[in-house]
Amino acid sequence: MISLKSPRNSAQSNVSPPVKLLGSALIALTVFMLLAPLVAVIPLSFSSEKWFTYPMPGFSLRWYESLFASDQWRGAIAxxxxxxxxxxxxATPLGTMAALAISRPETKGRNLLLLLFLSPMVVPVVVTALGFYLFFARxxxxxxxxxxxxxxxxxxxPFVxxxxxxxxxxxxxxxxxAAASLxxxxxxxxxIVMMPLILPSLMASAILAFITSFDEVVIAIFIAGPDQRTIPRQMFTGMRxxxxxxxxxxxxxVIAVVFALMATAELLRRRAAAGLKG
Structure with a gap:
């Protein structure tokens, strides 16, 4: 009888329960360390007190009212x-066309093309921002x-x-x-053929591109002027x-927007994987 188990499933089945438990504990600890600062800070946005103190003296939405009533903050959000x-x-069509070219074996220099598109993920963002500033200033x-x-x-x-x-x-x-032969x-x-199958992945990559821009601060500090301040740039200025x-x-x-978009991207990714497997 031929076994239908994949090597991955066989490897997972050979993992002992203590190792699985340790892995789950490490994952839980990592998630806790990432979310703990948010759990500590987010309630302060509903505090009635101007100072960052616990326990909070009362509940208030005054800071959200201040956020959406300020011309500077509204401009930054826009x-x-x-x-x-x-x-x-x-970025979405540009990255999609590059990925399509890189995925084809007959494309010459596709490794160089891949290195070119992924290089912004390797170079420190401060170096990238400084390079953009010196180049754009000219x-x-x-x-x-x-x-x-x-x-x-x-x-x-690169994320696309x-x-x-x-x-x-x-x-x-x-x-x-087959479509060409017909x-x-x-x-x-x-x-007709490719777009319906890759559409969920295309939408997920578009969401990732938007999040990358929406949450970026270092390049905005170097490039954006007073009229182009984004939310992260305005937050940085406010802290100073x-x-x-x-x-x-x-x-x-920002966290709520990014979380909602990431959840949507993950759902689209799973749908894309299921569609392409089918």
């Missing part, structure tokens, strides 16, 4: 969504939306490439050849000038 949306629109792109969008697109594209490479690695390209053009085959619970309220909003 800038974050404007820049993030523009970055998503540019062409008048510093302190501009255009410069900030280009810089954020560069650091967001990685996500779409995983999608294309599971895609059966024989479907495209008379479909490349664009028709892409729209005056520490206020409004900053915590803004951070809670």
């Amino acid at each position: 800038n974050s969504f404007i820049v993030g949306t523009a970055v998503t629109i540019i 062409f008048g792109l510093a302190n501009s939306y255009t410069g900030l969008i280009i810089a954020h697109t560069v650091i967001a594209a 490439v990685i996500t779409m490479l995983a999608a294309f690695s599971r895609f059966d390209f024989r479907l495209m050849r 008379g479909a053009s490349k664009m028709t085959a892409f729209r 000038e005056e520490i206020s619970p409004t900053i915590i309220a803004a951070s809670v909003v």
Whole structure:
């Protein structure tokens, strides 16, 4: 009788219960260490007291009212969504086309292309931000939306490439050849055959691109001017000038947006994996 168990499943079945328990404990400890600061800080955004003290003297939404009543904070929120949306629109097709080229064995220099697109993930972000600033200053792109969008697109594209490479690695390209043999053009085959199968991964990569821009602060400090301040940049400025619970309220909003988008991206990733397997 032929065993249907994969090597991975066989390896997992050979793991002893104590080792599994230790692994689960380490994972739980890691998650706790990551979430503990949030659990300690988030309640302070609902405190009626201006100072960061426990126990809280009372419950209040005054800091959220201050957040959405301030012209500076409203402008920062709008800038974050404007820049993030523009970055998503540019980085998603750019990263998808690069991933498609890299995934094809006949593409010449695909390893060099992969290294080029993934290099922003390797280079320290401070070095990248300084390089962008020195380069953009020559062409008048510093302190501009255009410069900030280009810089954020560069650091967001690698996440699109990685996500779409995983999608294309599971895609059966024989479907495209079959569509071509039936008379479909490349664009028709892409729209009818490939797009429905990779759409969940495409949406997940777009979400990751938006989050990368929405949550970025170092490049925004170097490139963005007073009119292009994003939420993270405004939070950094607020911590330098005056520490206020409004900053915590803004951070809670950012955390909520990022958490919701990440959950959506994970659901799309699972749907994409299930669809491509099917």
